[in-house]
Amino acid sequence: MEHVVLKEFENMIGSRLLTEIDDRTSYGYDGSFGQYIPDCVAQVMSTEEVQRIMEIADQHEIPVCARGASTSLSGGPLPVHGGIVLDFSQWDTKLEIYPDDLIMKVSPGVRTGDIHELAEAHNLMYPPDPSSSSICTIGGNLAENAGGPRGVKYGVTKDFVIGLEIVTADGKVLRTGGSTVKNVTGYDLTKLIVGSEGTLAVITEATLRLIPKPSDTRTAMIIFEDLYTAGKSISKILTSGVRPSKMEILDHNAINKVEDYAGLDLPREAAAIILVEVDGDPDVLVKELRIVEKALSEIGVENVQVASDKEEEARLWQVRKLVSPAVVSSGYTKISEDATVPLSRIPDMFRKIDEIKKKYDLNIVVFGHAGDGNLHPTINTNMRDPEEVERVEQAVEEIFNYAIELGGTLSGEHGIGTMKKAFLVREMGEEGVEFQKAIKRALDPKNILNPGKIFPEKGEKRLVLRND
Template sequence: MMRNSRIVSRLIKIAGKEKVFSSPEDLFCYSYDGTFLSVVPGVVVRPASTREVAAILSLASAEGVPVVPRGAGTGLSGGAVPVEGSIVLDLTAMDRILEIDTADMLAVVEPGVVTARLHRAVEEKGLFYPPDPSSSSVSTIGGNIAECAGGPRGLKYGVTRDYVLGLEVVLAGGEVVMCGGRTVKNSSGYDLTGLFVGSEGTLGVVTRAVLRLIPKPEARQTLRADFKAIEQAAEAITAVLGAGVVPSALELMDDVTIRCVENYLHTGLPLDVEAILLVEVDGPESTLAEQAGLIASLCIEHGAERVRVAQTRKEEAELWRARKAVSPAVVQVKPTKISEDATVPRSQVPALIRAIKEIARRYRLTIAIFGHAGDGNLHPNLLVDKGDPDEMARAEEAIKEIFQAALSLGGTLSGEHGVGLLKAPFMELEFGPCGMAAMKKIKESFDPFGILNPGKIFGRI
């Protein structure tokens, strides 16, 4: 509960009674995100405008109360998990698509817009907003920007960062700044826009975003290739990209994942292979058959057991069904899954997979590995039981080692989930003391009193 009921009443004055929640039950509902972490905030407010956000931040600054911005609460690093006694800023009420400009090919949106809703809205106009995190049917643009979300299309189209042209941000003291703008090119001054993307609400609160759109690809085609050895799959990927074809998705499932999915779906997935690759190409209809054919032959050349090219929409859906069933399939094994997103340079994917398998063996854990092999962004999913403290302890150690392995292969802690609370303890491994000090200086200059999402990225103080 908010110790200071004066703050609650001030918030009510700013946003209205029906937008402020302070009962223990309501607060509990804002205590979590998509991770297993949970901290109950002091009060929740759902602002409806930039003006209200600014007023809330200026109040919070004056009172020294931490503020935790939040979208749909689907993040996987704990970025939206509250701090004790904090004000949670639920931005989902700010959900207007303000503009879709087909001439300048951009969209102007509020942070609470659900990603999939934006997808549909722009695609109706023949445009395309590529970032597609797997939570896109519920995640918000604000959350995507805060965590720099990615998705399967990252390999060809990049991630959220690559589509943010401009932002309106409310700073810690309630000042409203505009950065970037409506142009594709912009080399004017510091790239504040770039700085705010992926800053996890620690530098300011995004209240409006100008997003870059591109023409919608005309068509797409999917194929699946099964490999006896992970290395063969990796070589095939290198060969495909080397031949000048950039697939719009290049997803990998390892043997553990394949087994889970087959036990769940019974669709006849091969159980004697180490990897399945799902490859999708998109573009002008007339070019797809040739691209798919080339990919198929390169896969076979590099040792694929078999390759299936989807000829109809139905076959395509059937191929993707296995990948989409991964989440429900793996939890049949154990109730809790911890999804990591260690990312390495593409060429190191087989090495990372080998390392993770070795870690799984040593800690007696089941780890299903799948993910976006084309851009080196893997999702090792540790399948555990939250109710088993011994297993949870082993999982914690294993995660540490996975991070170390990724970093030693020239990778990063996080490809698309962000650091949040879960990866904060490992940040120094990636950036060293000087790198962390530099980030801290940036944080302090934007947020001198440390009220903006404290503890995230830098760890609990």
């Protein structure tokens, strides 16, 4: 990058411009893998700074990659074409709640967990709850349209954002949506930007929608002897007349990884467990769990254990939270997928993953947001073993192909990033991808914003985990 450009950035943000190789290297990673070193990192703290940087980037055609906490599992914040990383993680200064309007206004670097805490202090709730909420930022959640366990009842990030302030690729500031829940003025640009993975605009402020906090919750753990019945139970619960607020599944491998890691007294022999939470009025919750039990007994599922107190409930949810750390603790690289299928096809997906696991002789753990059909087949692999990596690539490709064949999607919540772009055409078709690219070209004609993401680049037709 030209010295004069760096000088201008430095004059604007001083020591918040990072140019040393050690600093830049530490901005080359995310929660997936791969390393790409940016030319510089700008720790931005205001809309004016972002605007000016975008103007300069536009003038010199320098790639700009926004970055929150870098917990992305799809390669979203990796600066694959170098250029500038805009680090939003320090800009957590605006966290304002307007309880009477049921809204919050936040700067992009605010941690999702802090949003939950403030809402709950006012007896309100911000439902989107990615499992990474204690570290990830709202900017990253908006750009990925993040989901989480509560998605089954409440929906995902896009359902709780009503307005944005954004900076365009050529450095203009504008607002989308507003502060009202109803707003049908013009195209819905808020929904277009949410989930666009930093490729259409940079988000500098968001107005979030809140709802009253449910007065209580109850949780049950259902234990299964076979995966197929576990899969069937998901539709059975969701059609029982009860709407769970969370419904998560762990397969045999996931249960045992957590048990090895944390010793929480889980049923090691089980083929799977499903954790179901209901929320609302305490008297109703007891009845709702009885309805769930009755529905399950109709398909021969009897092993339903209802948490007797809050401590036990917390322990059960800790089980789900610990899956990722437990998988990571094995030391090898963790490849996390999030193929999503129609609810009735979950048993088929489980069967297929089991087949793939045996065919490629891989260590695959399956867990995820069962109530959304959003499974996370997660593979532990030794990236130094090219032969094993090759098998992983083939296994992942088969998982994606099958999800699409079942009428599902490549990604329920992690985004496409670098990891799934080679498969985009398979899901959307050439015309579908072209239509999306037309939007990208219209809003970012110089391809400055997060280039190398979502759309396959020349020759990218399959997943390549190693480049040697």
